[in-house]
Amino acid sequence: MKKLTLCLGLTLTQIMASTQLMAMGEDQPRFSKVLFDQLEVRDTDEGRVLGWEMDAWYGGDINKLYFASEGERLMAPEEDDEDPATEGAETRLAWSHAFAPYWDWQLGVRRDWQPDDPNRDWASLGVQGVAPYWFEVNANLFVGEDGLTNLRLEAEYELMLTQKLALVPSVEANIYGKDDDELGIGDGLTDIEAGLRLRYEIRRELAPYIGINWEKQYGDTADLTRASGGKTEEGMFVAGVRLWF
Amino acid sequence: MNTRHPFSLPRRRFVQGLALGAAGLGMGLSPRQLLATQGHTGAPILEGDTFHLTLGGADVNITGKSRPATTINGGIPGPTLRWREGDTATLKVTNLLPETSSIHWHGLLLPFQMDGVPGLSFDGIQPGETFTYQFPLVQSGTYWYHSHSGFQEQTGIYGAIIIDPKTPDPEPFDREQVVMLSDWSDEDPQHIYATLKKLSHYYNFNERTVFDTLRDFREKGVMKTLKDRHMWNRMRMSDRDLADVTGYTYTYLMNGQSPNGNWTCQFNPGERIKLRLINASAMTFFDIRIPGLDMKVVAMDGQPVKPVDFHEVRLGVAETLDVIVAPKNDRAYTLFAQSIDRSGFARGTLTPDPAMTAAVPEMDEPPLLGHTEMGMGAMAGMDHSMMNHGGMDMSGMDHSTMNHDMPNMEHGNNAVPFAVDPANPDLSPRDSATEHLASEHSPEVDMRAMAPGEMLADPGIGLRDRKWKVLTYADMETLGGPPDSLHPDREIVLHLTGNMSRYMWSFNGTPFADATPLELYHHERVRITLVNDTMMTHPIHLHGLWSDLELGNGKLLRKHTITVKPGEKLSYLVRADALGRWAYHCHLLYHMAAGMFREVRVVKNKGDMDAMPMMNHHQHGEGA
Numbered sequence: 062m063k064k065l066t067l068c069l070g071l072t073l074t075q076i077m078a079s080t081q082l083m084a085m086g087e088d089q090p091r092f093s094k095v096l097f098d099q100l101e102v103r104d105t106d107e108g109r110v111l112g113w114e115m116d117a118w119y120g121g122d123i124n125k126l127y128f129a130s131e132g133e134r135l136m137a138p139e140e141d142d143e144d145p146a147t148e149g150a151e152t153r154l155a156w157s158h159a160f161a162p163y164w165d166w167q168l169g170v171r172r173d174w175q176p177d178d179p180n181r182d183w184a185s186l187g188v189q190g191v192a193p194y195w196f197e198v199n200a201n202l203f204v205g206e207d208g209l210t211n212l213r214l215e216a217e218y219e220l221m222l223t224q225k226l227a228l229v230p231s232v233e234a235n236i237y238g239k240d241d242d243e244l245g246i247g248d249g250l251t252d253i254e255a256g257l258r259l260r261y262e263i264r265r266e267l268a269p270y271i272g273i274n275w276e277k278q279y280g281d282t283a284d285l286t287r288a289s290g291g292k293t294e295e296g297m298f299v300a301g302v303r304l305w306f
Numbered sequence: 307m308n309t310r311h312p313f314s315l316p317r318r319r320f321v322q323g324l325a326l327g328a329a330g331l332g333m334g335l336s337p338r339q340l341l342a343t344q345g346h347t348g349a350p351i352l353e354g355d356t357f358h359l360t361l362g363g364a365d366v367n368i369t370g371k372s373r374p375a376t377t378i379n380g381g382i383p384g385p386t387l388r389w390r391e392g393d394t395a396t397l398k399v400t401n402l403l404p405e406t407s408s409i410h411w412h413g414l415l416l417p418f419q420m421d422g423v424p425g426l427s428f429d430g431i432q433p434g435e436t437f438t439y440q441f442p443l444v445q446s447g448t449y450w451y452h453s454h455s456g457f458q459e460q461t462g463i464y465g466a467i468i469i470d471p472k473t474p475d476p477e478p479f480d481r482e483q484v485v486m487l488s489d490w491s492d493e494d495p496q497h498i499y500a501t502l503k504k505l506s507h508y509y510n511f512n513e514r515t516v517f518d519t520l521r522d523f524r525e526k527g528v529m530k531t532l533k534d535r536h537m538w539n540r541m542r543m544s545d546r547d548l549a550d551v552t553g554y555t556y557t558y559l560m561n562g563q564s565p566n567g568n569w570t571c572q573f574n575p576g577e578r579i580k581l582r583l584i585n586a587s588a589m590t591f592f593d594i595r596i597p598g599l600d601m602k603v604v605a606m607d608g609q610p611v612k613p614v615d616f617h618e619v620r621l622g623v624a625e626t627l628d629v630i631v632a633p634k635n636d637r638a639y640t641l642f643a644q645s646i647d648r649s650g651f652a653r654g655t656l657t658p659d660p661a662m663t664a665a666v667p668e669m670d671e672p673p674l675l676g677h678t679e680m681g682m683g684a685m686a687g688m689d690h691s692m693m694n695h696g697g698m699d700m701s702g703m704d705h706s707t708m709n710h711d712m713p714n715m716e717h718g719n720n721a722v723p724f725a726v727d728p729a730n731p732d733l734s735p736r737d738s739a740t741e742h743l744a745s746e747h748s749p750e751v752d753m754r755a756m757a758p759g760e761m762l763a764d765p766g767i768g769l770r771d772r773k774w775k776v777l778t779y780a781d782m783e784t785l786g787g788p789p790d791s792l793h794p795d796r797e798i799v800l801h802l803t804g805n806m807s808r809y810m811w812s813f814n815g816t817p818f819a820d821a822t823p824l825e826l827y828h829h830e831r832v833r834i835t836l837v838n839d840t841m842m843t844h845p846i847h848l849h850g851l852w853s854d855l856e857l858g859n860g861k862l863l864r865k866h867t868i869t870v871k872p873g874e875k876l877s878y879l880v881r882a883d884a885l886g887r888w889a890y891h892c893h894l895l896y897h898m899a900a901g902m903f904r905e906v907r908v909v910k911n912k913g914d915m916d917a918m919p920m921m922n923h924h925q926h927g928e929g930a
C-alpha cells in the first residue's frame with residue numbers, strides 16, 4: 062500500500078506538469094490516468110474484506126508507463142483471534158506500447174506481496190486492449206523464479222442499460238505451468254473468478270456499484286486447498302466505487 | 307422542449323448571459339474607436355484602419371458560475387473590425403495574458419509574417435508585449451479573427467471582421483448583422499483535451515444502450531439487428547459518435563449570448579437584412595435555420611456566390627456565410643442553431659419589437675451514423691425519395707445500386723497523374739486517391755474508408771430527410787465563374803485519419819509532430835484531394851491561399867475552410883501565389899492539437915522542378 066500511495070503521489074505531480082502542454086501539437090504532451098476499477102468491500106466467509114483493482118498510466122499516445130495493483134485486506138475478521146491485515150497484494154510496473162489501433166503490449170515486472178508467505182517476483186509480458194464486440198481484454202504471461210509461469214486471462218464487458226447505468230460482467234482465469242508448493246498452487250488451471258457489477262455513473266469519473274463475485278479453484282490447487290481444510294469455492298456480495306482521474 | 311436531452315435548455319443552468327469582469331475593458335482604445343457603435347452583437351464595432359486590441363483575462367458568467375476567460379478588449383466576442391478593401395490595416399495587439407498569445411486573421415490573404423501562427427509566422431506575442439500587424443486588404447467580405455495559441459480560441463479570443471468592398475455590394479440590404487456562433491465551457495480547455503485522451507466518449511451521453519438494441523430487435527428483427535450491429539461491433543465503432551465535445555459541457559452562444567440570454571436583432575418589416583453568420587466555435591457544427599423565413603445565400607467564406615434560396619444550412623467550424631432575409635410580417639422569428647449531435651443549441655430572435663419572441667423549435671433526435679459515414683459508399687445521387695432515414699435503416703439499401711460517384715460531379719479530364727514529389731517524402735504515390743498508404747495502417751488509424759464517395763450535394767448526417775431545402779456546397783458557385791484555372795499542375799492526396807478511442811488525429815496517419823512540411827512551388831496550381839477516413843466531419847483550413855472547391859462542370863467555390871464529411875472524397879485547387887510558411891489543419895480545436903495539422907511551405911521553384919509544366923499561372927476566369 063505504501064508503494065501504491067507513492068505511485069499516486071507521483072502521478073498527481075505528473076498531472077500538474079501535463080497541464081503545460083502546447084496546443085499546436087509541437088511537442089508531444091503527456092497525460093496520466095489513475096483508475097480504480099474496483100474499490101470495494103467484499104462480504105467473505107473470513108469477514109469483511111477490502112478489495113481493490115486499479116491501474117494507472119503516464120505518457121503519450123503510443124508509449125506509456127503503466128502501473129497496476131490489486132489485492133485484498135481483511136478489515137473485520139469473523140474470528141476474534143485474527144487481526145485486520147493485508148492478505149495479499151500484487152503490483153505490476155510495465156512499459157506499455159501501442160502496436161495496433163486497439164491494442165498495447167506491456168513489458169514489465171510484477172511482485173506479489175504476501176505477509177505470511179514468500180513474496181514472488183515475475184517478469185511480465187502482456188497484451189491489453191479492446192477486442193471486437195467491445196470486450197476489454199487483458200492477457201499476461203508471467204515468468205517467475207524457479208521456472209514458475211502464470212498465464213492470466215481477463216475480460217470485461219460494459220453493458221449500458223442507460224447513459225449512466227452499466228452492468229459489467231467480468232471474468233479472470235489463472236493457469237500455472239508448474240506447482241508452487243509453498244503457496245499451495247498446482248499446475249494447470251488454478252482458479253476462475255467471475256463478477257457481475259451494476260454501477261451508476263454519478264459522473265463519468267465516479268460510479269458507486271453493487272455486485273456479486275464468485276471464485277472457484279480447480280485441479281491440484283483445489284485438492285491442496287481441500288487437504289488443508291480450506292474452501293475451494295466462494296460467492297460473495299460486493300459494494301464499492303469505481304473512480305478515475 | 308425536448309425533454310429527452312438532459313443537457314438541453316430545460317435543465318436551465320441558470321444562464322445569466324454574459325457578464326464580464328471589468329479587467330481589460332476598453333483598454334487601448336482610442337477615443338475615436340470608443341465612439342464606434344455598440345451593435346446588437348454586444349461586441350463593439352471598430353471602424354478605420356488602425357486598431358488597438360488588448361488580449362487579457364476576465365471572469366465571465368455564462369452558466370451561473372464565474373469562470374476565467376480570455377478576452378479581446380474585455381469582451382466575448384471581441385470587437386467587430388470593420389475595414390475597407392484597398393486600405394492597409396494596422397493592428398497593435400497587446401498581450402496582457404500570462405502566456406504567449408497571437409491573433410490569426412482567418413481567411414485573409416496577407417504576408418505570412420502577419421498570419422499570426424506562433425512557430426510559423428512569428429514567435430507569438432509574449433506576455434506584456436505589443437505586436438503590430440500591418441497588411442493590405444486585398445479582398446472584401448465576412449471573416450473572423452481568433453487566437454492561434456493554446457486553447458485561447460475556446461476561452462474567448464475571437465471576433466468578426468467585415469471588409470466593405472470597393473465596388474457596390476451586388477446584393478443590397480437595409481440592415482446588417484453579425485451572427486457569431488461559439489461554444490463555451492466552464493471547464494479549462496486543457497482539462498477537456500486531457501479528458502478526451504483518457505476517455506474519448508466522455509462527453510457523449512447519447513450512447514447505445516441495451517434497450518436501443520432490444521427496440522431494434524422488435525422493429526427490425528433479431529437477425530437483421532445482429533447483422534447491422536456486427537459491423538459496428540467488429541470495428542469497435544459507435545454509430546452515436548457525432549461530436550467529441552457536446553452540450554454536456556458546452557453552452558452554445560450566439561453573439562456571446564446563451565440561449566436564455568436570447569440575443570435579439572430588431573428590424574422593420576419589409577427590410578432586407580444581411581446576416582453575416584460566422585461559426586467561431588472550437589468544436590461545434592451548427593445546423594442553422596429560421597423557421598418561417600427563407601434565407602438567400604450571397605457569400606460564403608467572404609466570397610460572393612450566385613444567390614440561392616434555402617431554409618437550413620450546416621455551418622462548419624470557421625466557415626462564414628452571408629445570407630439575406632426579408633421578413634415582411636410584423637412578427638418575431640427564432641434564429642435556431644442546433645449542434646450536429648443535438649446536444650444543445652444557440653438561439654436568437656429577429657423581431658420588430660423587442661417584447662416579441664417566437665417559439666423555439668425542439669431539437670431533432672440525434673441522428674445515427676450509417677454506412678455512408680463508415681466510408682462504405684456515399685449516398686446515391688442525392689435522391690431523397692429513396693432515403694429512409696426515419697429509422698436510419700441504411701443497411702437495407704442495396705449498395706450495388708448506389709452510384710458511388712455522381713456522374714455530374716466528375717472532374718472531367720482535368721486530372722493529372724499522381725505525382726511523386728521528392729520534396730514531400732512522406733507523400734508516397736498512390737495508385738488512386740482512395741488507396742491507403744502504409745502510414746495509414748498504424749495504431750494512429752482506427753478505420754479507412756473502403757469506398758469514399760463524392761458527397762458535395764449531400765446535406766450530411768441528420769439533414770438528409772428534411773422536407774425543406776438544405777444548402778450544400780453543390781448548390782453554390784463563386785459569383786462570376788471560376789476565379790482561377792481549372793487545370794492543376796500537380797496533385798496531392800491527403801487522407802484525414804484518426805483513432806477515436808486514443809483521441810489521435812492526423813493527415814495520412816502521420817501527426818504533425820512526426821510530419822514534414824508539404825511543399826508547394828510558387829505560382830503552381832495544385833489540386834488537393836481529401837479523403838475522410840474517419841467518422842467525424844472535419845473543417846479543413848489552409849491559411850494564406852484560397853481553396854477553390856471543385857464542384858464539377860467547370861464550377862468552383864472559393865473558400866478558406868472546407869468541411870469534409872465522413873466517408874467523403876473531395877478536391878480543391880490551390881494557387882500557391884503567396885510565399886512563406888502556412889498552417890494547414892482541421893479547425894476542430896482538439897483535433898488540431900492532437901496532430902491533424904501540417905505546415906505548408908510555398909517556396910520558389912526548385913531546380914528539380916523546372917521540368918514540371920507550370921501552366922496558366924494567372925489565368926483567371928478560365929472556363930467560365
